[in-house]
Amino acid sequence: MVVWTSAWLHGAAASDDVVDALQTWAEDHEVRAASDELATRLELPGPQGRPAGAGLLLAALRKAGAARGDLVLPVAGDVRGLDGASPFSQFALRCGEAGVFADAGLGVVPEHVAEGVLRWSVFELGVLPPAEYVPIGEAEHGMASAMREAASTLNDLDIARHRPGVRGEIAEAVSARPQPDWPDDAPQRPLRVLQRAAEVEAILRVASDDAPGGALSSSATRARTDALRPLFDAVRSARCAAVAEMVRVLADRTEQY
Structure with missing residues (x-):
């Protein structure tokens, strides 16, 4: 909208x-x-x-x-x-x-x-x-950094082994998300950032859910939540920055015409 x-x-x-x-x-x-x-x-x-x-x-x-x-x-x-x-x-x-x-x-x-x-x-x-104002480059870098830190923390906690078939779950979550159309003159970098944010969000949703039949301890659940929270924040920031950049570019282009 x-x-x-x-x-x-x-x-x-x-x-x-x-x-x-x-x-x-x-x-x-x-x-x-x-x-x-x-x-x-x-x-x-x-x-x-x-x-x-x-x-x-x-x-x-x-x-x-x-x-x-x-x-x-x-x-x-x-x-x-x-x-x-x-x-x-x-x-x-x-x-x-x-x-x-x-x-x-x-x-x-x-x-x-x-x-x-x-x-x-x-x-x-x-x-x-x-x-x-958050530059799109800064938001994109922040999301990538948060992704690496979260992956490292989850690996250290050895949480990944509780989710067999996780790649399939992530792919299904990404494909299920609606794919909106964009104005013809929409810049490509913000679109790539939005796509990446959708992929990361799918990973987050899967990582936040307990695998069927495999419960984590309460301490592991808290550790997982703490590890993922900065990444949730980074995804939100990246989405807002991408939308702001698209709005800015579209407005500037039409004003130039």
Whole structure:
């Protein structure tokens, strides 16, 4: 949503392209404003209204003066990019992801509400902290370093032997993840970083689960969790940096034209 919407706002994609790209994640997309006041201002359905389609969200973002968005992936203990203890922050933390359109003062949060239905709730933002810029090269290096450290720690703990057939599990997890389309002018390096992040996440999910019939001791489980936590953080950082770089490049290219 962040990449495609930013591309659309800069004339690098048609609205139909955005709507089509979102079909990767759900067949139906609903849009509601989180408050009646915001609904009136943006001409969107309110919390109790009949949801609108994704096209109306695009119109609302443009009406509010949005130019580009940022991806935030908050978890407990790391709420970078959110606006304090606001309804938006609380909902974004619960869902684990959100798009922030700071120049428009709006945040959008996706939530699966039924099979094949994704609802986008639009919030008015409070005061945001200064934006944190992480160069994509730094994020990519951080993910690789965290991967090596986690692998070394898990090897030292001798945890790997508890997972026979682990390569097949990882390959299955990677192939099961939806493969979204991207704008034609999307830069290749961020796409490679996103692909690598998806692969690393698959490894993390497999490594975090106990093998059927093979239980780890509580101390080994804690050690595994501690070893993997920095890698989870590095994957989130790499994803945010890759999306930010795509948004930046697409915006700069269209401005040059």
